[in-house]
Amino acid sequence: MEHFLRALVRRRPIAAAAVAVLAVIVLAAVLAPVLALPAPDRFDMSARLAPPSLAHPFGTDNFGRDVLSRVVYSARVSLLIGLGVMVVSTAAGTLAGLAAGYYRRIDGPAMRVLDGLMSFPAILLAIALVAALGVGARNEIIAIALVYFPRTARIVRASTLTLKQRAFVEAAVALGEGDRRILTVHILRNALTPLIVQSTFVFAEAILADAALSFLGLGVRPPTPTWGNMLDDAHIYIETAPWFVVFPGVAIVLTVLSLNLVGDAVRDLADPYAVAGRRARAARDRRLSRAVPKPAQE
Amino acid sequence: MLRFLGRRVLATVPALLGVYTLVFFVLHVLPSDPALLISEGSASESQLESLRHEYGLDRPLWRQYADELGALLRGRLGRSIRYGEPVSRLIRSFLPATLELALVGLGIAVVLGIALGTLAALRPHGWIDNLSTIAALSGVSIPSFWLGLMLIFVFSLSLGWLPVTTGTSWQQLIMPAVTLGLYSTGVISRLARSSLVQTLQLEYVVTARAKGLPPHAVVLRHALRNSLIPVVTIIGVELGNLLSGTVVVETVFARPGLGRLIVDSITYRDYPALQAALLVAACGYVLANALVDVSYCYLDPRIRDAQASYG
Numbered sequence: 373m374e375h376f377l378r379a380l381v382r383r384r385p386i387a388a389a390a391v392a393v394l395a396v397i398v399l400a401a402v403l404a405p406v407l408a409l410p411a412p413d414r415f416d417m418s419a420r421l422a423p424p425s426l427a428h429p430f431g432t433d434n435f436g437r438d439v440l441s442r443v444v445y446s447a448r449v450s451l452l453i454g455l456g457v458m459v460v461s462t463a464a465g466t467l468a469g470l471a472a473g474y475y476r477r478i479d480g481p482a483m484r485v486l487d488g489l490m491s492f493p494a495i496l497l498a499i500a501l502v503a504a505l506g507v508g509a510r511n512e513i514i515a516i517a518l519v520y521f522p523r524t525a526r527i528v529r530a531s532t533l534t535l536k537q538r539a540f541v542e543a544a545v546a547l548g549e550g551d552r553r554i555l556t557v558h559i560l561r562n563a564l565t566p567l568i569v570q571s572t573f574v575f576a577e578a579i580l581a582d583a584a585l586s587f588l589g590l591g592v593r594p595p596t597p598t599w600g601n602m603l604d605d606a607h608i609y610i611e612t613a614p615w616f617v618v619f620p621g622v623a624i625v626l627t628v629l630s631l632n633l634v635g636d637a638v639r640d641l642a643d644p645y646a647v648a649g650r651r652a653r654a655a656r657d658r659r660l661s662r663a664v665p666k667p668a669q670e
Numbered sequence: 671m672l673r674f675l676g677r678r679v680l681a682t683v684p685a686l687l688g689v690y691t692l693v694f695f696v697l698h699v700l701p702s703d704p705a706l707l708i709s710e711g712s713a714s715e716s717q718l719e720s721l722r723h724e725y726g727l728d729r730p731l732w733r734q735y736a737d738e739l740g741a742l743l744r745g746r747l748g749r750s751i752r753y754g755e756p757v758s759r760l761i762r763s764f765l766p767a768t769l770e771l772a773l774v775g776l777g778i779a780v781v782l783g784i785a786l787g788t789l790a791a792l793r794p795h796g797w798i799d800n801l802s803t804i805a806a807l808s809g810v811s812i813p814s815f816w817l818g819l820m821l822i823f824v825f826s827l828s829l830g831w832l833p834v835t836t837g838t839s840w841q842q843l844i845m846p847a848v849t850l851g852l853y854s855t856g857v858i859s860r861l862a863r864s865s866l867v868q869t870l871q872l873e874y875v876v877t878a879r880a881k882g883l884p885p886h887a888v889v890l891r892h893a894l895r896n897s898l899i900p901v902v903t904i905i906g907v908e909l910g911n912l913l914s915g916t917v918v919v920e921t922v923f924a925r926p927g928l929g930r931l932i933v934d935s936i937t938y939r940d941y942p943a944l945q946a947a948l949l950v951a952a953c954g955y956v957l958a959n960a961l962v963d964v965s966y967c968y969l970d971p972r973i974r975d976a977q978a979s980y981g
Binding site: 487488491492497500580588589610611614617621625628632645 | 937
């Protein structure tokens with residue numbers, strides 16, 4: 373982990389900054405109850421739609437509630453939904469991908485079903501699923517996870533198909549190791565990097581999908597604040613209280629952008645071709661520095 | 671060629687059947703009772719029974735599936751609960767606005783995306799390349815509804831350049847189309863850049879340069895056209911995404927389109943309209959991809975010849 377963070381700071385400073393932004397957002401969400409913030413549901417009709425000030429750095433909403441406090445408390449719900457989607461879709465996608473990649477008989481039918489799910493536009497499928505299941509955080513997590521797990525399954529299947537042919541897996545089969553051990557110890561452990569990268573992208577997509585569903589009135593219902601339902605409440609006040617619209621949106625953009633940057637950086641740092649290229653360049657530089665000695669200092 | 675077209679049209683039939691099956695099962699099989707959802711949980715058991723009978727929900731599932739599919743093939747999409755008129759008529763009145771928005775959004779994305787991608791490929795790691803990277807990352811990170819609200823705030827309310835009201839004039843189409851097209855602009859520009867960078871290194875491009883052709887002729891006449899095949903693929907996918915993206919954008923800009931019909935149908939528990947609108951939007955996605963496959967034949971003679979030899 374320390375090695376990864378050091379490599380991130382050295383080779384991808386923007387991604388390292390994204391990790392810091394994510395850390396701040398997660399810490400603020402976790403520590404929200406102990407931060408010196410007004411209660412997110414405290415009404416103050418005398419301070420209705422007040423612009424940003426020292427008392428309310430992000431201004432107030434249509435009920436005089438503190439926007440900064442609501443943005444921070446929304447992070448708890450939105451991040452939990454994103455995390456829930458990431459866990460469910462990664463678990464389901466990993467199981468489906470391992471089974472499809474390892475067992476030839478399951479592969480064909482499983483892939484047809486997954487292709488069918490992927491051929492349906494993501495947001496429409498999420499809307500249809502929420503419409504059928506009913507609104508609420510749990511149903512939203514199930515709906516969004518169902519939309520994104522086929523992509524994870526495809527990635528795990530591709531890794532499984534490649535790893536299945538490798539000598540160490542064939543050796544494990546020859547040694548009589550059980551399928552469960554081969555799949556978990558030998559295949560899954562070696563397929564973790566693309567899975568982690570995909571998980572960060574699913575997390576980011578889930579936050580966007582949650583925001584869109586909440587904005588359409590199909591996500592978590594008020595008074596529980598989420599970034600999406602804050603924007604749903606705020607959009608009619610865009611002319612009179614733009615801060616009410618700007619800050620929840622900035623929170624979404626910062627979180628999603630940071631997750632995408634971190635995902636990109638993990639992919640690049642762990643990419644075997646990129647790693648091989650970097651090692652080749654470093655070796656060439658070393659050879660060059662040996663072949664061309666530095667001029668002696670006068 | 672005609673045989674290929676026929677085969678491609680036939681290949682969409684199972685895909686369309688799959689889309690119908692998915693929509694049907696999502697709305698009929700998941701652990702919810704459509705009658706309960708239609709009545710918003712306020713009806714008595716006898717009222718629920720009559721609702722189930724009225725919408726044919728008391729029939730066996732396979733029968734509902736077959737009957738609805740039969741009606742669909744005859745062009746009957748049922749009657750809207752909210753509007754009380756045939757859903758096919760509703761779709762006919764809502765679809766043009768959505769198509770207009772999606773096509774203009776796609777036009778903006780294609781023109782801007784290819785232009786940005788081409789300029790970025792000519793000077794890799796230059797400022798235009800960095801700008802196109804930022805556009806691509808922003809496209810996937812900014813929620814479209816928030817972008818729409820920000821555009822309204824800046825260009826309508828602050829600068830007064832564009833009207834905020836909905837209507838049929840081209841000025842009223844600009845902001846929704848830009849909102850819808852930004853995501854695709856980023857995707858297309860990155861793909862156009864990487865494809866053109868690879869093409870510019872091929873030997874025939876070096877030959878064209880060695881012949882003394884001016885740089886713009888090398889890029890526009892020789893390299894760009896050949897680098898567009900992967901871009902065309904993604905344009906088909908993006909057209910599908912744009913059609914589904916209208917759900918959010920039409921809500922932000924209060925445009926009466928298919929996306930708005932989908933959201934309103936959920937709000938008013940109008941299941942026949944919801945099912946039909948979802949079907950039409952998803953079919954648009956399938957057909958857009960089929961159209962891309964056909965367009966390959968026009969763009970790349972190698973694919974055309976291969977199809978002809980298989981046929």
